Amino acid sequence: MTTGERRLAAIMFTDIVGYTRLSQVNESLALELLSEHQHLLRPMFAAHGGTEVKTVGDAFLVEFRSAVGAVVCAVEMQKKMAERNAEVAPSRRLELRIGMHSGDVVQGADDILGDAVNVASRIEPLAEAGGVCISQQVFDQVRNKTDLKIEKVGDLKLKNVDLPMAVYKVNMSGREARAGRSGPRDRLAVLPFTNISPDPNDEYFADGLTEELITKLSEIKGLKVIARTSVMGYKRKEKKVSEIAEELEVGSIIEGSVRKAGDRIRISVQLIDSSTQEHLWSSNYDSKLDDIFAIQSDVASKVAASISTGFFSGGTRKDTKDIGAYTLYLKAMQLLNEVTEASTREALSLLQRAIAKDPEFARAYAALSNAWHMLAATGFEEFPAMGVNAEAAAKMALELDPNLAEAHAAMAGVHQMLDRFDAALVEADAAIRINPNLSEAYLTLGILDTIRGTPSQALMMFRRAHELDPLSPVAGEALASAATWAGDDELARGVLSRLREFNPKNPRTYLNIADYYMEKKDFDEAQKMVDVARGLSPGETMLPVSQGLLFALTGRRKEAEEALNEIRASSSESITLYGELFVVVALGNLDEAFKILTRQAEAHSWSSTITVDPLFAQVRNDPRYLEFCRKVGIRVPGAPA
Numbered sequence: 001m002t003t004g005e006r007r008l009a010a011i012m013f014t015d016i017v018g019y020t021r022l023s024q025v026n027e028s029l030a031l032e033l034l035s036e037h038q039h040l041l042r043p044m045f046a047a048h049g050g051t052e053v054k055t056v057g058d059a060f061l062v063e064f065r066s067a068v069g070a071v072v073c074a075v076e077m078q079k080k081m082a083e084r085n086a087e088v089a090p091s092r093r094l095e096l097r098i099g100m101h102s103g104d105v106v107q108g109a110d111d112i113l114g115d116a117v118n119v120a121s122r123i124e125p126l127a128e129a130g131g132v133c134i135s136q137q138v139f140d141q142v143r144n145k146t147d148l149k150i151e152k153v154g155d156l157k158l159k160n161v162d163l164p165m166a167v168y169k170v171n172m173s174g175r176e177a178r179a180g181r182s183g184p185r186d187r188l189a190v191l192p193f194t195n196i197s198p199d200p201n202d203e204y205f206a207d208g209l210t211e212e213l214i215t216k217l218s219e220i221k222g223l224k225v226i227a228r229t230s231v232m233g234y235k236r237k238e239k240k241v242s243e244i245a246e247e248l249e250v251g252s253i254i255e256g257s258v259r260k261a262g263d264r265i266r267i268s269v270q271l272i273d274s275s276t277q278e279h280l281w282s283s284n285y286d287s288k289l290d291d292i293f294a295i296q297s298d299v300a301s302k303v304a305a306s307i308s309t310g311f312f313s314g315g316t317r318k319d320t321k322d323i324g325a326y327t328l329y330l331k332a333m334q335l336l337n338e339v340t341e342a343s344t345r346e347a348l349s350l351l352q353r354a355i356a357k358d359p360e361f362a363r364a365y366a367a368l369s370n371a372w373h374m375l376a377a378t379g380f381e382e383f384p385a386m387g388v389n390a391e392a393a394a395k396m397a398l399e400l401d402p403n404l405a406e407a408h409a410a411m412a413g414v415h416q417m418l419d420r421f422d423a424a425l426v427e428a429d430a431a432i433r434i435n436p437n438l439s440e441a442y443l444t445l446g447i448l449d450t451i452r453g454t455p456s457q458a459l460m461m462f463r464r465a466h467e468l469d470p471l472s473p474v475a476g477e478a479l480a481s482a483a484t485w486a487g488d489d490e491l492a493r494g495v496l497s498r499l500r501e502f503n504p505k506n507p508r509t510y511l512n513i514a515d516y517y518m519e520k521k522d523f524d525e526a527q528k529m530v531d532v533a534r535g536l537s538p539g540e541t542m543l544p545v546s547q548g549l550l551f552a553l554t555g556r557r558k559e560a561e562e563a564l565n566e567i568r569a570s571s572s573e574s575i576t577l578y579g580e581l582f583v584v585v586a587l588g589n590l591d592e593a594f595k596i597l598t599r600q601a602e603a604h605s606w607s608s609t610i611t612v613d614p615l616f617a618q619v620r621n622d623p624r625y626l627e628f629c630r631k632v633g634i635r636v637p638g639a640p641a
Helices: 019-025 027-047 067-085 115-126 136-142 200-217 228-234 241-248 289-307 323-336 341-357 362-377 383-400 405-417 421-434 439-451 455-468 473-486 489-502 507-519 523-536 543-553 557-568 573-586 590-603 614-620 624-632
Strands: 006-016 050-056 059-064 096-107 131-135 150-156 165-170 187-190 252-261 264-273 278-288
Touching: 006 027, 006 067, 006 115, 019 027, 019 421, 027 050, 027 059, 027 067, 050 067, 059 067, 067 096, 067 131, 067 136, 067 165, 096 115, 096 136, 115 131, 115 165, 131 136, 136 165, 150 489, 187 200, 187 228, 187 241, 200 228, 200 252, 200 289, 200 323, 228 241, 228 473, 241 252, 264 289, 278 289, 289 323, 323 341, 323 362, 341 362, 362 383, 362 405, 383 405, 405 421, 405 439, 421 439, 439 455, 439 473, 455 473, 473 489, 473 507, 489 507, 507 523, 507 543, 523 543, 543 557, 543 573, 557 573, 573 590, 573 614, 590 614, 590 624
Parallel strands: 096 131, 187 252
Antiparallel strands: 006 059, 006 096, 050 059, 131 165, 150 165, 252 264, 264 278
16 A cells, blocks of 8 residues: 555444453463454454554454445454353453554554544543454444444543544344344253251251352353352342243253251252253252252252253362251351341351361351451441451451352452552452352452553453343442443443342442433432432431532532531441542542541551542542552552552
């Protein structure tokens, strides 16, 4: 081509998700994966009429003669990468974002320049991991020319582009929309087992069996298992399997019943294809209580064979031989999921009794660490003391079983709580390598990415956590906040709407929705949500924080000061400091804000959202922010070490 020649072209930009972070953690692995990625993709460009212009780090710039060829190529690339990822360890996964625009380009000496190149580079970051985003111009050229389902994301303001541009995404889940929304067969939910025991107090055992099967099935390579938090929402709900499958977007469902009488148990379990209602496998077990571990492993193995995916290598491993300790553990896990002060403290006591019965019960130590952490995170105890307790329990769990995913996840949470971010990253990655279905490990990675100021990577991690635990308030809140700050209002609203649907009596759900409306400056709707939360629970600890923030943002200074007094009356210093910070920042009182941040840094009780939340923009622009970052270990790009 002649230098300076002008022509119309379809331009593709690709990018490897999380490559920068991987390079910092493991440079040799990053370079190895980069080479593999280039080897996989290059033959596909020419096959669809594309010409590689250049690579920029981990990104490809490719020119196509046809927009249709470019889009079809992008879809095939993502499919190829998904097939590859299904066969490798989580630490070796490669996920791409692809963006495209069509327009004028000018031939340079060894490059191409022009509006089409610039716009494509701005669209690429808008794609989700494994996704493809295109401009209006590309959409106009491909509509009705393929059977791809393409949906409008919105009219978005792109960096260095004067006017908002219509951006579309290619639906990667299939071609034309399927009837219903149930997912692939290898995406599975274990519904709460029905307790048919003579003693209703044995309910904990049915719930415990549900959780144990989720844990066992999570060990199966290639199987995506919905977390306990989400499935327990269906307990005692009269819903058809097809409805539940659609809501959780799963293709397979396990349901069953358990009857416990003395030292005997009878378990019925069945695996159902949610799209056809066909029973893929069913079995009954009638045995002694001591055989429960073997039963769990047998169920997991047969489910794996029935779904025809991966392998199960759990065997009959059990980390306690004491059925009494195991029973206490199951009761504790049921209580921990209630997330109240009373339930958490009772769970803590039960776990300590379980450990007293069996001092080598690794999972009990991991759960104990989480209980200590939860008491701090919910404001029922102060961070420093809880950090010491949580760390001791996590260390013991790892000493007893270095291959226990829950132990690595617990230690990751401890490190993150105590501002040891590099160590937290190592432990969270280790947890996911062992169990890729561990939602809490992805949550920790999302928090770490938020702290590091990489919101797009945080969004990806929170999305994974949410996919594994779609009804979890914690995962949903994190994803909705990240989506809001990323400008993905559709995703944020969808997640919050779903949380409201499944948690209609949880006041914090409405406070999260109020936060979204405050971010959008729709203060009337925000006040409505705060009022709903107040009606549900007038004593909710976060209520004065949300109300005080709303008063401050709407210029009602006197009312905001009154809310601050209510916040300061809290018995927990961590809750007090958290609430105070948001309100004083909204009031513009930065001197007071940095005094609070100093105290939070000492107590390890500061919020990770300070690094990305627009509310704290003025804090981040203040020279004192760098000093705070140094205290807590946040690396600020361009700042002196």
